[in-house]
Amino acid sequence: MGNSIRMWEDNWLPVKNKPRVLSPKPDGNDTIWVCDLIDPMNRTWKEDMLDRIFYDFEATTIKNMPLCSSIQEDVLFWPFNPDGEYSVKSGFRFLQEANTLQQPRPSDTEAMKPLWEKMWGLEVTNKVKNLIWRACTNSLPTKVNLVHRKIISDSLCDLCKLHQEDTHHALYCCPMLKPLWSQTPIWNHEALKGSRTFTDAMDFVFASNKEPELFSLVIWNLWNRRNNLRLGKAALPLDKIIEHARVRQLEALAPSATPSLHRSQQQMGWSPLEAPLYKINYDAATFAEDATVIEVQTLVAHRAIELALEIGLDNIVLEDDNEPLFKALKSRGTRLAQHGHLIKDILFLSSYFSAFNVSFVRR
Numbered sequence: 520m521g522n523s524i525r526m527w528e529d530n531w532l533p534v535k536n537k538p539r540v541l542s543p544k545p546d547g548n549d550t551i552w553v554c555d556l557i558d559p560m561n562r563t564w565k566e567d568m569l570d571r572i573f574y575d576f577e578a579t580t581i582k583n584m585p586l587c588s589s590i591q592e593d594v595l596f597w598p599f600n601p602d603g604e605y606s607v608k609s610g611f612r613f614l615q616e617a618n619t620l621q622q623p624r625p626s627d628t629e630a631m632k633p634l635w636e637k638m639w640g641l642e643v644t645n646k647v648k649n650l651i652w653r654a655c656t657n658s659l660p661t662k663v664n665l666v667h668r669k670i671i672s673d674s675l676c677d678l679c680k681l682h683q684e685d686t687h688h689a690l691y692c693c694p695m696l697k698p699l700w701s702q703t704p705i706w707n708h709e710a711l712k713g714s715r716t717f718t719d720a721m722d723f724v725f726a727s728n729k730e731p732e733l734f735s736l737v738i739w740n741l742w743n744r745r746n747n748l749r750l751g752k753a754a755l756p757l758d759k760i761i762e763h764a765r766v767r768q769l770e771a772l773a774p775s776a777t778p779s780l781h782r783s784q785q786q787m788g789w790s791p792l793e794a795p796l797y798k799i800n801y802d803a804a805t806f807a808e809d810a811t812v813i814e815v816q817t818l819v820a821h822r823a824i825e826l827a828l829e830i831g832l833d834n835i836v837l838e839d840d841n842e843p844l845f846k847a848l849k850s851r852g853t854r855l856a857q858h859g860h861l862i863k864d865i866l867f868l869s870s871y872f873s874a875f876n877v878s879f880v881r882r
């Protein structure tokens with residue numbers, strides 16, 4: 520996230536001997552934190568700003584740093600071994616090269632922080648929180664977003680065939696959802712109907728305490744229903760959504776299992792065996808001197824899982840020929856690797872699939 524990393528003082532660039540920004544701080548510049556360089560909605564670097572503030576080579580280095588789509592704490596990484604494993608030998612080498620890492624300090628300036636805090640405090644499963652967070656950061660594969668990423672060419676909502684399907688439309692505004700919202704006066708509120716974005720709607724539900732947990736579960740069910748309808752699968756009827764969400768709310772109060780790579784059949788929900796299994800193969804090549812094979816392979820695996828989500832696959836196996844990456848995914852461990860945030864992100868995104876596994880092949 521970069522909200523605890525100081526842009527000018529901390530060692531945050533992935534350049535081994537010059538991890539601190541060399542470009543001079545422009546007069547009157549009040550950007551302090553690395554998160555100020557990131558567009559929180561699109562999860563991209565603010566390229567105009569980078570070009571304005573930094574020397575060309577530094578702007579290029581930053582633009583090449585992959586960003587993750589999930590909220591993650593800033594961590595220190597150990598760049599002197601490709602798997603992030605610290606060894607005395609690499610430590611000695613590092614000390615010889617002499618640059619000490621500074622301890623980052625937490626920030627309290629992020630405008631969205633109150634909403635994130637309320638959201639992560641919801642008593643719902645992580646899967647539901649993740650969905651709400653993705654909706655609020657406009658990172659769900661809605662038709663508008665798929666058009667934006669040039670995956671499809673038509674952004675018209677499949678349900679009403681009247682409007683473009685952005686997040687707010689898919690989850691709240693679509694006229695076809697009216698019968699659902701009109702069942703519940705608290706969510707049929709004028710202020711909620713007047714919200715311009717899904718984030719505004721969520722903000723209102725929290726601020727006026729309109730059963731945010733149940734609302735989140737309804738949203739989760741609506742998104743699932745929308746995906747099932749798109750895939751031609753059985754979907755919950757609209758008038759059963761609230762009832763179903765209430766049942767899930769009661770379940771969430773019981774201790775919940777964390778998402779697992781090996782999910783049992785019972786945890787998958789209805790008709791898991793009908794979903795076809797997709798095996799995703801990928802391979803990576805790099806010409807950059809600085810990037811290690813595992814870094815590039817992790818980046819490609821990350822893109823592969825994003826793509827699987829975007830096209831609506833539900834039951835997948837990632838097939839990998841990079842043993843360290845396979846082991847990291849299997850053990851759910853990332854240590855202090857430079858690409859650790861991407862591995863965490865892959866594991867995080869894996870919770871969106873009914874079934875997710877990784878396999879290793881030697882090529």
Ligand SMILES: [Zn+2]
Nearest residue numbers: 676678679693
């Ligand atoms: Zn619609």
